[in-house]
Amino acid sequence: MASLQPVRGTQDLLPDAQRRHRAVIDTARDLAARYGYQEIATPIFEFTDVFSRPIGETSDIVSKEMYTFTDRGGEEITLRPEYTAGIVRAIMSNGLTQSLPQKLFGAGPMFRYERPQKGRFRQFHQIDVELIGVAQPLGDVEIISLAANILDAFGILKRTVLELNTLGDTASRVAYRAALVEYYAGHRDGLSEDSLRRLEKNPLRILDSKDEGDKRINADAPLFEKYLTPEAQDFFGKVKSGLDTLGIAYQVNSRLVRGLDYYCHTAFEFVTTDLGAQGTVLAGGRYDGLMGVMGGPETPGVGWAAGIERLALLIDEPAPPPRPITLAPLGDKAEAIALGIAQSLRKAGFNIDLGFSGNLKRRMQRADKIKARAVVILGDNEIEKQIAAVRDLDTGEQVEVALGLLEERLKPFR
């Protein structure tokens, strides 16, 4: 039955995998809270405009990667391909533009219709941090430092490189873009097919081309530094010196650009060589123009997103789940008593696995398989004497315990 296959690019997160995701999210959320970032959740789908307008019709995300459909009410709906636009919309919808800055953390699924690869899915998950209403470079420094702290908490900061660039302010970018277009237009014959398309859609992208011919042309391409306004240079300088102050290492990569139209000033990526072609583990930047484009008041913002699947591939095995104590009642009478015991032990904070069926051997096997710490055996013999047999599964030691003392005597196994 082909329908038993999950949809291409989706995956089941079985408990072991989900525990890795959970570890990523929980660690990130805790650290973000230490910086004063509160968790937010926005809908998984929005009106299509929320994404298509700010992200830009010419971008790959909008032109070919969105899961868009018309719902039964005739509304154009899109499954979110990224978090930022939805969060910014939520801030406007709820009037939070009156209480800035907003420091927000989010985590959840995103959807992009792409060809799946290692660390790349059609439904994937991101953690996301947004700082909205802060125009100062100190904000950029803060979220980058949060990102570095999170990666460090995962033990993978050493395996990544922070690449940093500036896209300048609007004046800088417009001037530079014009200079690039003029330059490349003069070299049309030598450009790759991909770059000819980029020339129309996003000329900055050509700078990052892997094509050899493009690289030769890029060698003499105009440099962004010459087109940066003094203000933009000053901004970039402050971001860099802030990172220096914190001892956060970075490499300026002038070819690092952004596919999304609303980015300006700071652009950064933490990249690794351990994930094949999907080297970017966490990426973000400043988007001062976004809220204005979406019809709200001009409000600066800066943020990043990280792929949970990619992080989960890199982190160490998270702590195993707590080991339960298995209750093994034998017979109807024992079952009734065990139900009550399970209830009160759980209320007392014990992690109790109550067996449902099987003879004692079966129950012991199951207890072993789920790595139970101990088994409480309740059979007719025990009930008659008002005791339970408590077996330590690690040592094999077994003792008889009066039912009234059970909670006390099980404490070592908690």
Added chain:
RNA sequence: GCGGGUGUAGCUCAGUUGGUUAGAGCGCCAGAUUGUGAUUCUGGAUGUCGCCGGUUCGACCCCGGUCACUCGCCCCA
């Protein structure tokens, strides 16, 4: 969307120039042990060989298509 590789048991994988009953390890089930797991021993079941079609006396093997996975490109977390 484009190009390469791979699909055999629940999992990881063997499978001879195309030859008739398709294998191993792990896991699973049962027994040794009818109230005692893990360990040990014995036995058992694994299966549309991804799917559809073609070539052939005969296809897990060759060919075509298709689906999935995977690596790279595009793009991105």
